[in-house]
Amino acid sequence: xxxxxxxxxARLAKTVxxxxxxxxxxxxLVHAAPGDPALVIAGQSGATDQKFLDxxxxxxxxxxxxxxxxxxxxxxxVRFDLGFSYRQQRPVLDLILExxxxxxxxxxxxxxxxxxxxxxxxxxxGTRAGRWSDTAVTxxxxxxxxxxxxxxxxxxxxxxxxxxGWLPAFGYETVGGGxxxxxxxxxxxxxxxxxxxxxxxxxxxxxxxxxxxxxxEVSHQDYVKTARAKGLTETQVIRxxxxxxxxxxxxxxxxxxxxxxxxxxxxxxxVFAWPGLGRLIFEAVIQRDYPVLLGIFLVLSILVIxxxxxxxxxxxxxxxxxxxxx
Amino acid sequence: MRDALRAFxxxxxxxxxxxxxxxxxxxxxxAPLLFPDSPWDMAGAxxxxxxxxxxxxGSDTLGRNIAxxxxxxxxxxxxIGIASTLAALGIGVTIGILAGYFGGRVDDALMRFTxxxxxxxxxxxAVVLVAILTPSIATIIGTIAIVSWPPLARLxxxxxxxxxxxxxxxxxxxxGESALAIVGRHxxxxxxxxxxxxxxxxxxxxxxxxxxLSFLGxxxxxxxxxxxxxxxxxxxxxxxxxxxVFPGLAILLTxxxxxxxxxxxxxxxxxxxxxxxx
Numbered sequence: 001x002x003x004x005x006x007x008x009x010a011r012l013a014k015t016v017x018x019x020x021x022x023x024x025x026x027x028x029l030v031h032a033a034p035g036d037p038a039l040v041i042a043g044q045s046g047a048t049d050q051k052f053l054d055x056x057x058x059x060x061x062x063x064x065x066x067x068x069x070x071x072x073x074x075x076x077x078v079r080f081d082l083g084f085s086y087r088q089q090r091p092v093l094d095l096i097l098e099x100x101x102x103x104x105x106x107x108x109x110x111x112x113x114x115x116x117x118x119x120x121x122x123x124x125x126g127t128r129a130g131r132w133s134d135t136a137v138t139x140x141x142x143x144x145x146x147x148x149x150x151x152x153x154x155x156x157x158x159x160x161x162x163x164x165g166w167l168p169a170f171g172y173e174t175v176g177g178g179x180x181x182x183x184x185x186x187x188x189x190x191x192x193x194x195x196x197x198x199x200x201x202x203x204x205x206x207x208x209x210x211x212x213x214x215x216x217e218v219s220h221q222d223y224v225k226t227a228r229a230k231g232l233t234e235t236q237v238i239r240x241x242x243x244x245x246x247x248x249x250x251x252x253x254x255x256x257x258x259x260x261x262x263x264x265x266x267x268x269x270x271v272f273a274w275p276g277l278g279r280l281i282f283e284a285v286i287q288r289d290y291p292v293l294l295g296i297f298l299v300l301s302i303l304v305i306x307x308x309x310x311x312x313x314x315x316x317x318x319x320x321x322x323x324x325x326x
Numbered sequence: 327m328r329d330a331l332r333a334f335x336x337x338x339x340x341x342x343x344x345x346x347x348x349x350x351x352x353x354x355x356x357a358p359l360l361f362p363d364s365p366w367d368m369a370g371a372x373x374x375x376x377x378x379x380x381x382x383x384g385s386d387t388l389g390r391n392i393a394x395x396x397x398x399x400x401x402x403x404x405x406i407g408i409a410s411t412l413a414a415l416g417i418g419v420t421i422g423i424l425a426g427y428f429g430g431r432v433d434d435a436l437m438r439f440t441x442x443x444x445x446x447x448x449x450x451x452a453v454v455l456v457a458i459l460t461p462s463i464a465t466i467i468g469t470i471a472i473v474s475w476p477p478l479a480r481l482x483x484x485x486x487x488x489x490x491x492x493x494x495x496x497x498x499x500x501x502g503e504s505a506l507a508i509v510g511r512h513x514x515x516x517x518x519x520x521x522x523x524x525x526x527x528x529x530x531x532x533x534x535x536x537x538x539l540s541f542l543g544x545x546x547x548x549x550x551x552x553x554x555x556x557x558x559x560x561x562x563x564x565x566x567x568x569x570x571v572f573p574g575l576a577i578l579l580t581x582x583x584x585x586x587x588x589x590x591x592x593x594x595x596x597x598x599x600x601x602x603x604x
Contacts, residue, residue: 021442033458146582148534150541151556151574154563158571162564256444263449267538271560281450282542285457293454300450308445 015305022301023077026294027070033290038062042086082295087287092295095280100299102172103276105188107265109196111307114203114261115254119247121204122211126246127238129216137208144205149264153198153271160194167193170273195272199264203257207250214246221245244320251318255311259304333594340590346583350576354400361394365550369394376568384568386559392569396576399552403580406467407533413471414532415478415525422482427490427509433483440476448473452535456544463546466539470532481524485517519595523588530584537577552577 038056057063061072076083082092125137144152161169168174173187218224219242227241228234269278277296284292334340353360363369369381369391376384383392425436452469459465489495490513498512537553539545545554552573559569 018442018445022446025442025446029454029458032455142585143578143582146530146534146578146585148537148541148553148556148574148577148581150538150553150560151570151577154556154560154570154574158563158567259445259447260449263447263452266449266453267541270542281453285453285542285544288457290458293457297447297450297454300447301445304445304447 011309015309018305019298019302020074020077023074023298024070026298027073029294029297030290031066077298082298083291085289085292087284087289088292092291095292096277096295096299099275099277099280101276102274103265103269103278103303105192106195106199106269106274106276107262107303107307109192110199110203110265110268111254111258111261113196113200114207115250117200118204118207119211119250121208122250123215123238123243123246125208126212126215126219127234129212134212137212141205141208144201145209147202149198149202150267150271152201153194153268156194156198157271167191169194172275195268195274198271199261199268202264203254203261206257207254210250210253211246214249215242218242218246244318247318248315251311251315255308255315258307258311262300262304262307330594334590337590337593339586340593343583343586343588343590346579347587350400350580350583351404353397354404357394357397357401361391361397363391363394365390365394365398373566375566376572383572384566386555386569387562387566392555392572395550395555396552396573398550399555399573399576400580402463402546402549402551403533403536403577406463406470406536407529407584410467410470410474410532410536411525411528413467414474414528415521417471418475418478419482419521421475421479423486423509423514425479426483426486427505427513429487436479437483440479443473443476449535449538452539453542453544456539461539461544461546463549466536466544466546469539470535473535474528474532478521478524478528481520482517485520486513489513489516523592523595526584526588526591530581530588533577533581533584 038053038060042053042056061069064072080093082096084090085092085095088095121137121141125134128134157169160167168191172191173179173184174191179187224237224241227237232240265276266278266281268274269276270282273279277300281293281296283289284296368389370378370385370389372385372387372389374381374385374389376382378384381391381393383396386392386395421436421440425433425440452473455469455472456465459469495508495512498508503511536545536551537556540551540553541557543554543557545551555573556570559566559573563570
């Protein structure tokens, strides 16, 4: 029990340290920008008056040594103060919290879709290595792996919204639909299909390729030979002995790739006008709203850490070794 | 070397990749001859569908020739892909050598640093960096390098860790060769083939990254790039599919070709790993 508590404690301490380091990177970015950091914080609106800039300099201690400035900034981050968007006249944290649920829904759906679909395809290909179903999966995943994600989104819109008219092309729910309860949930799900598929397909390709290689690797192991030798059917061998072991490297890579998945949501949300953080970052880029940009960067980094913890937990659930809890 | 060539030729996919890539390179080199006018100039009426005379792939919302845009875009994609990969190799291989060769505390510190970079969502960092530094070909190349080096550093480190204890390295050390000579003349040449393979795959991901940046409007405003073309055409996709479909296909084909080539190189240069993969 104490062992588990210690492990959780160590993990938490490490997470906090990483978040503070990322906040430091954030701080460095503000200072890497050409020109006056006060102008950067103000969002480089040309007409900013001198008095306002002086207030900002005092608030962030911009006339003090850099180390003190960093301390001031980290102190703000610890108190969940991500600054103020002078473009939108609202605190950055409010803007982010408003958009976070949509991004969570999109990334989690895409992640589950990719992991489930990818491992299933990889399993099919790996256990039938060299046959036509293997070749088909290999070719499809090679092509998906090379497809720009924003373009895939547009192609899916062309096919499923423009040509077939099956699914809505953009948005989170039908505007002015006035739907409530279950009907509203269904409406949101219908809007979710295309963006989640777009974001998920690339990773589906990655996981399918990995799972295929992993299954082939595992099938040469001695314990699998033993299982076959003692007369288990092929299905039993796969289900009891191969599946869990083959999944481990896939889950590890899924954790490593969580960062790019979260990043991909920016592009997908832009294509589908999905009202999440990616959309917000796109607007902030156009308006050069740096406090919002940096705030989202920090929050998305934390989201990646959360995905890493999630995959760690998955790893431990799947790991067949006895007492695998490290 | 002949073995490597034979291994490369054994799998047709690597060869297919090479052929497609050479075609893209040829288009990039010949772009100013094929389409001497600026790809930004009007070449005909707007919204012309493909197979219109003089406009084989149609025209865009401002009457610009899409074929010309794709040909000139090939230069941008290849230049940025290769330049940013070379820069990423510079950072990654240097860090990998330092960590792998010296080990101990140097290794610990550098690897924590690398892990931090792998935790940060790289595309988000790229968007923020380019937005803050203002988009230009130099800032885009630098940014892609900054987010692409960690895998190269880890790979180089792993190679150096395993090679530095080998007998030929011990022998060089006994002969009193300097650390620089051991690293440069004995270890690095032996670590080169996996680095080349991973480097070639990095070019592909750099091209994808650049296209996503310019799709979001964070490309160099003076350069016609594939991502920009798709981004500019996405609002009219219902009326004019060709404006976004063809530039996207160009990205897909180029990235696919480089990936295929990279895998072919892997089979040829790392035969042990290739065989293990089954």
